[in-house]
Amino acid sequence: MPELPEVEVIRRGLAPRLLGRRLLAVTVGEKRLRQESSPGEFREWLPGRTILEIERRGKYLLFRLEGGVTLLIHLGMTGRLLLRSGPSNLLPHVHLTFHLDGGLDLVFQDVRRFGQALVFPPGAHPAPLDQVGREPFSRQATPAWLAAEARGRSRPLKNFLMDARVLAGIGNIYASEILFAARLHPSTPVSRLSLKDWSRVLKETRRILKAAIAKGGTTVANYLNDRGETGLFQLELLVYGRAGEPCRVCGRPIARMAHGGRSTFFCPKCQEEGVEGR
DNA sequence: CACCCCACCTGCGTGC
DNA sequence: TGCACGCAGGTGGGGT
Numbered sequence: 210m211p212e213l214p215e216v217e218v219i220r221r222g223l224a225p226r227l228l229g230r231r232l233l234a235v236t237v238g239e240k241r242l243r244q245e246s247s248p249g250e251f252r253e254w255l256p257g258r259t260i261l262e263i264e265r266r267g268k269y270l271l272f273r274l275e276g277g278v279t280l281l282i283h284l285g286m287t288g289r290l291l292l293r294s295g296p297s298n299l300l301p302h303v304h305l306t307f308h309l310d311g312g313l314d315l316v317f318q319d320v321r322r323f324g325q326a327l328v329f330p331p332g333a334h335p336a337p338l339d340q341v342g343r344e345p346f347s348r349q350a351t352p353a354w355l356a357a358e359a360r361g362r363s364r365p366l367k368n369f370l371m372d373a374r375v376l377a378g379i380g381n382i383y384a385s386e387i388l389f390a391a392r393l394h395p396s397t398p399v400s401r402l403s404l405k406d407w408s409r410v411l412k413e414t415r416r417i418l419k420a421a422i423a424k425g426g427t428t429v430a431n432y433l434n435d436r437g438e439t440g441l442f443q444l445e446l447l448v449y450g451r452a453g454e455p456c457r458v459c460g461r462p463i464a465r466m467a468h469g470g471r472s473t474f475f476c477p478k479c480q481e482e483g484v485e486g487r
Numbered sequence: 488c489a490c491c492c493c494a495c496c497t498g499c500g501t502g503c
Numbered sequence: 504t505g506c507a508c509g510c511a512g513g514t515g516g517g518g519t
Contacts, residue, residue, distance in 0.1 A: 488517095489519105490518105490519090491517105491518085491519085492516105492518085492519100493515105493516090493517090493518100494514105494516085494517100494518090495513105495514090495515095495516105496516090497511100498510105498511090499509105499510090499511090500506095500508105500509090500510090501505090501507105501508085501509085501510105502506105503505105503507090503508105
């Protein structure tokens with residue numbers, strides 16, 4: 210469910226309340242996540258350690274603990290990290306509960322279990338991060354680099370934008386929104402984009418992700434932040450989920466098509482194929 | 488390699 | 504009401 214903005218909102222929500230707290234114990238649910246350390250590994254490496262830092266890489270959250278231990282969390286499609294001060298044993302689909310000092314519980318809830326929770330002992334390198342590309346807000350993400358990555362590639366722009374190994378953090382909702390803002394057709398083969406096009410893609414990516422973070426993320430179905438609140442950016446979506454509704458710019462109906470089995474929403478007029486955006 | 492498809496899960500809305 | 508089907512903020516393994 211969560212893309213970069215939602216994960217970042219959760220990180221910012223958790224950090225002030227978790228930094229400096231000590232992990233006391235971990236409760237592990239019966240059903241396993243797609244990628245999950247064993248109960249033994251959680252119990253060996255987590256209890257007694259203080260949370261020093263919470264970082265984000267793409268859609269991953271990294272909890273840096275005392276003694277060089279790292280807890281890596283990915284929320285998949287329906288994962289939530291809820292910070293609760295009362296008993297949380299009545300919540301459904303809870304897979305991990307991290308008990309902290311001060312009576313706080315950090316609860317990992319995930320209906321579909323596509324999420325990940327992996328512990329890395331001191332010195333162990335979190336391998337999943339090797340698959341994560343550049344951060345959209347980093348200086349390493351430039352129009353020239355995007356153009357170089359796209360050189361000789363034929364895949365549709367939408368698929369390229371969503372490829373976390375290139376640019377990290379963009380998922381199905383924001384990919385449609387970014388391409389609408391950049392006035393580029395989602396099916397355009399990436400090798401056809403000019404440097405100017407890539408500049409616009411990057412600019413709109415940053416603008417939209419930033420706006421979404423400021424609005425607390427997008428809630429279309431499941432997403433809740435660490436306090437159990439929805440986001441507000443769904444009110445600002447211009448194309449996602451709006452098939453058949455009028456384009457906010459030109460009034461034509463928003464279209465929907467599939468890329469790699471995922472729905473793409475776009476305006477056939479504003480994002481006309483072969484037409485350079487402005 | 489580059490690219491595509493599908494599996495991995497559960498729940499919900501729709502249409503018959 | 505009941506059931507089948509399609510679809511849902513992601514990732515990665517396997518096939519072409």
